[in-house]
Amino acid sequence: MIELIKGYLPNILDNLPLLPEQASTIAAEVDLLTLAWTAISFVSGTIVVAVALYFGIRYRRRYATQVGGHETHAPAVEIVSMLIPFVACMAMFVWGTKVFVDMRRIPPDAVEYFAFGKQWMWKIQHPNGLREINDFTIPVDTPIKLTMTSEDVIHSFFIPAFRVKQDVLPGRYTTMWFEATELGEFHLFCAEYCGSEHSYMGGTVTVLSQEDYQDFLNQESPERGSPVSGGRELFTSLACVTCHQEADNARGPSLRGVYGREVQLASGTSVVVDDAYLRESIVNPRAKMRSGYMPLMPTFEGQVTEEQLHDLVSYIKTLDNTNDVAANDDDSSDDSHDSETATSVSAGG
Amino acid sequence: MSAHTDTYDPKVNYLNTDWSIKSWLLTLDHKRIAWLYLVSISGFFVLGGIFALLIRLELLTPQGDLLSPDGYNRVFTQHGVLMIFLFLIPSIPAVLGNFLVPLMCGAIDVAFPRLNLASWYIYTIGGILIVIALITGGVDTGWTFYTPLSSTYANSQVMFVALGVFIAGFSSILTGLNFLVTIHTMRAPGLTWGRLPLFLWGTYATSLINVLGTPVVAITIGLVGAERTLGLGIFDPALGGDPVLFQHLFWFYSHPAVYIMILPAFGVISELISAFSRKRVFGYSFIAASSVGIAVLGFIVWAHHLFTTGMSVYAATVFSALTMLIAVPTAVKMINWTTTMYQGAVKWDTPMLYAVGFLGLFLIGGLTGVMLATLGIDIHVHDTYFVVAHFHYVMVGGAIMGFLGGLHFWWPKMTGRLYPESFSKVSAVLIFVGFNATFFPQFILGYMGMPRRYHAYPEEFQVLNIFSTAGASILGVGYLLPLVYFTWSIVAGKKAPENPWGAMGLEWRIPSPPPTENFVKEPVITDAYDYEHEILKEQIEEIARDEAAAVPSTA
Known part of the structure; x- marks a missing residue:
């Protein structure tokens, strides 16, 4: 037109x-x-x-006299x-x-x-x-x-x-x-x-x-490497892995397969795990506590940058129930390059 | 009147009773307080207008060449702060409202005259603080003070301005309270709610919003101050706050504040159209009820300013639907005003030009408001020049046209002088043409994607920006003219009769300018729009005169 x-x-x-x-x-x-x-x-x-x-x-x-209506x-x-x-x-x-x-x-x-x-x-x-x-x-x-x-x-x-x-x-x-x-x-x-x-x-x-x-x-x-490989390095260097293990008696909930699932919170409500929830749980772990776990996790507010948060979230999203993480990572070739950045991060964290 | 001749001197009125500065600055007379406000808001309007001029000059070219980025940010922020908080919000209520509420109620003054004077001083202190902020570095947060920019990041005089707005807000609250109590308790015998002039209905609805809404913005500003000075985490996520919370609190007041600006204008337009059609206003109860309806609905639509923040789809849907409902009472007013002219005796004096101009501009403002309430369109045009154009159509095309129309209508009553009709008609036409030339191109600019608050812009937007700036120069001349001929008329204007327009309101049955005590004898309340019986009376008088004239000739 x-x-x-x-x-x-x-x-x-x-x-x-x-x-x-x-x-x-x-x-x-x-x-x-x-x-x-x-x-x-x-x-x-x-x-x-x-x-x-x-x-x-x-x-x-x-004229006024003409007014009607x-x-x-x-x-x-x-x-x-x-x-x-x-x-x-x-x-x-x-x-x-x-x-x-x-x-x-x-x-x-x-x-x-x-x-x-x-x-x-x-x-x-x-x-x-x-x-x-x-x-x-x-x-x-x-x-x-x-x-x-x-x-x-x-x-x-x-x-x-x-x-x-x-x-x-x-x-x-x-x-x-x-x-x-x-x-x-x-x-x-x-x-x-x-x-x-x-x-x-x-x-x-x-x-x-x-x-x-x-x-x-x-x-x-x-x-730099893919967000997933960066996140994997951070997951180790920030020692996330010490609590978020597979074992049932782990101090933190297992993160395997958690993305996209609905989880129970200590407050009695539930939440679907998405990017925003994962991010919030890293910087402010007590905001929405999973039920059955103690509030032991420290806040990472100010210790990780937004980009590192994004890396961590990207990595956690790739963890699923079935197989090894590396299989989901299409960018494993960048691992060697990535470890340097990860080390410097762990010093800060 | 004969009973009062011993105490009442018709040569003495509220203006010439005492000319000393002290008598003005310590006056408790609501009519003089109206003048105090008129002088103050005119000053702020000129200052805000200078900032508008700088904005339009900067946008003449795509490059940011006239002002620095920080300079431009200060200019548009200060334009908004001055025009909204110190001009538009007090304009009609504090000037025309102060002058007219007691007159239309048939009362000697407002309910609390001392509080009324205190309100002006509070407003002035707020205004002075804001001016100090402008002199000592200005403010660059936008008039909306969005956090965390305003609370943590901005380095300008945010606290001075926030304090000024906070203090000026109390003036609105107290004036609103004063009017509510006056309208409730001081109406003359016989002035029932169903006979209340529509200007009073508009003022009443506005006062409700002032009293209920303004405290919220005061609290919000207080919280920004607490975060800025004490580091309390309320809005800044780095401190544990929520930045969107500020927007909810801010718009909970500032959206109703739009109706603080426009509802009194609705009241003025109802009076003007009735008076200049010499006909009862059509659908009185619908116009009155729609004012109160808009005031109530205005409180539950605030989040339509937040559609792009990522709020939930469900919340957005509810706020979109509620916002749409405001179109209904608004359309009711438009149709009833138009119908009032039907079969009337329309006179195109200056106030009527403003009233009809208002109809046209507010129509465009309202129809584009529906587009902004439509979720699918708002996402694209939010924070662009489309929004700038829309709210100028509503607040400048609506509120200022209403204010100027009202000022031209009641000027003979306020001053006892007539202004030159030819100049005032020219200025009304210039303002209408200049306004459209300035702001209509901005609708297109906004839809094209030009964001608001931009100091420099891509070249393809230049043609429309030149149109806009050219229009603004016409608009500027249109606004300057009344400043000149109103001032001139005070000194040299023709003396105004009691009722130059042949209007029916109570205020037109007392001398121009009125005596200090307003009504020398107990006012007799009649229907403020009863032109039908007024006309019958005129006819009877005419016949009587004819008969009287006929008698001697036959003798």
């Missing part, structure tokens, strides 16, 4: 676009919703303004003035909520990426441990799950062309997902005001074809 209009207008529309590019699976849904309400607004707004102006002009400068109210007018907006708004509510649920329901096959926000940069971590700063390179037609946390104040991860936005909070994980449908480069902004250089906290999202993305990964060698 807009392309059609553009054809008949001078170049000004090139400098004055009315809609941003639609570059994700959700973008068209959001735009349709917006355009639908814009159309409703335009029609209803025009009617109200036209009626008001008509009355104002038709009945202007009359002294009714205090008319049931039909009041009912219509309540019913129409109510129905229209509820329709918008239902439709808008459906789109919102689509934005929030993460597809199970989504590839997991991680982002750290800090004043004033975005650090992105690919599943293989590759890191980018302020640039985010992703493959097209692939659902991507992004787990995020902030190292200082609140930020917000915003890609207008994808119509997605998610606040990034210190001290907890938030998640978002999207699937790019167009190749190209798109703006990445921080949408939540975060201090001096807020306007410059952004970069470019580059969407590559599947093949180009593989080439990109092969060209850029990760400066």
